[in-house]
Each structure stands twice: as C-alpha cells, then as structure tokens.
Amino acid sequence: MDKVKKIAVGLLAFVLVFSSCFMAGNGKKIYAAQEKSSSLKLSVSNGKLVILSGKKNMAGRTYAVKSGIKTVRITGNKKLSKVKYTSSNKKVLAVNNKGKATLKKPGRADIKITAKYNKKTITGKITIRVTSKKILVAYFSRAGQNWNVGPDNSIGNIKKGNTEIVAEMIAEKTGADLHKIQTKKAYPSDYMECVKVANKEQEEDARPELKSSVKNWDSYDVVFLGYPIWCADMPMALYTFLESYDFSGKTIIPFCTNEGSGLADTEAAIKESCPEVKMKQGFEIEGNVAQYSRKKTGQKIEKWLKKVIDGK
C-alpha cells in the first residue's frame, strides 16, 4: 500500500470507530444528552462580588430561569479563591461547591456566595426564581406625549411607554417572553389628539387591527396582560387581542399603568371577554412612578410576583 492509501484507510477506520460510539444497536444516532442549563459568571468590581448574566450584574437581584431549564452553572473567576455556595431553600434548588445549582421545584431560593479576594472574604447573593410554566408578557404601551410625565406633573414627552417599562421588568423577573401589542394604525403622539381617538374608538366599540401576532401561542401557560388605562378602560386594541386568541387552559394576570384610575373595571372586562380563562390578582402602578422611580417599581412588582407566581 502506498503512503496515500495508508492514510486514507487509517482515516476511514477512525471515522468508523468514532461514529460507532454515537450509534445505538438499532442504528439510530445517539447524541450526548443535552442538559438544559443557563449560566452566570462571577467577577469583582471595586472589591465587591459581581454575579454576571451576560453583561448585567444580578448580585442582590432576582434571576429568573426560563421553564425547562434544569441547572444554573455559576463559573468562578481567577481573581477569586475558596468560592463557596449555599442555598437558602434546598427543596427549590441545591448547589454544590463547583457552582452547579440543580433546580428541583418552582419557587424562590437565594444562593449565597462567599469567596476570598486579596486575602479578604467577600460575599454576594442572588435570588433564583424557578418556574414550571411557560410565560408570556403581552402588553400595549404608547411612547410620546402623555399626562403627568412632564415637570411638576405636567404633560411631558417620554421615549419609552410606562407600561413597557413594567412589562420588561416582569419579563426579566419571571423569565417570560415579550410581545408588544401594536395597532396597524399608530395612535397620535400628541396627548389631546390621542384622547380624542381613544374616546371615539370607545364610543364605537371599535376593534383596531393589530400589526402582528404572538408566535407559538399554544406553548404558553400564563399570559401577563399589560395596558395603560385609557378613558377608564383598556385601549380598544386589548379587546381585539383578547378576541384573537384561544385562552382556554391559560391563566391571565393583568397589569396596568394609570394616573389615578387604578385597574378601573378592567379585570371584570377581561373575564367577560374570556369567561373560560383563569385569572390571578392584577397589578397597577402610576405611570409616572414606573417612568421615574424604577427601584420602587421593581420592588412593588417583586412583592406582587411572590403572590401570583411563587404562591406566597
């Protein structure tokens, strides 16, 4: 056999042996079981422990794990030594000293981390929220001119809608997907013009056409439904949304931003529109609080989520 042939035969033998490792007796390919996992990284900034999810520091915050994830892996850092992990609730998650947290049942648990850095002991904590449900946050929100968001509670201009801020916080805290409910015809940016359109749509019991639909609707168990209060009701686009989907077997959890009306009668209106749906207690917050007091907003949302998601 000349040299080229020898190499070719050698290669073929290698490929056969290698591929047979991944074949079951019935000839079907077996791949190494893919463990569903998400990951966090440790670091240090100004002598403090940082727990990174992507670029976000989640130390002291709630990190939600999407349904289906079985483990959270926390990887260490060369600057740190003697890293230790403890779980506040081993029924929800157990963590070993390599930073591998195994998620056991829905709920919340804190992982406390201690490590040596420059001969000092530093500590950090992260709360992990484990959910078994697939969650969607569907919301309507309008940026532009609005009431009570300018100086001294005057009319002002906002780049991001108040409800959108709340929707994004809920999604981050629950591991949910986001869907923005948008109408084909945009609402006026001018506040007074928008009130005129909203009033007219209400009088006509309109169903404004929506721009896009939710992908993989059937896969969701829970839908957080968010909206601003418009003229003591939901924007009419919310009725279009509620009438466009089959909500049987799903749970709706409403939330709204407003400037004094609270949830108005919107929970009853949702129930009337989807009698078959299960509902949980809604959440309301003033739009200007959501816009300008993010910390307070986050704390209020977290308190409510403990009731409606963690069951506490």
Ligand SMILES: Cc1cc2nc3c(=O)[nH]c(=O)nc-3n(C[C@H](O)[C@H](O)[C@H](O)COP(=O)(O)O)c2cc1C
């Ligand atoms: C057309 C329109 C009607 C509104 N009607 C009410 C109302 O009846 N009661 C209330 O408390 N706030 C009302 N507001 C204030 C909004 O509910 C509040 O600014 C909300 O946070 C806006 O959310 P967004 O920025 O996500 O659109 C109205 C705002 C608009 C634009």
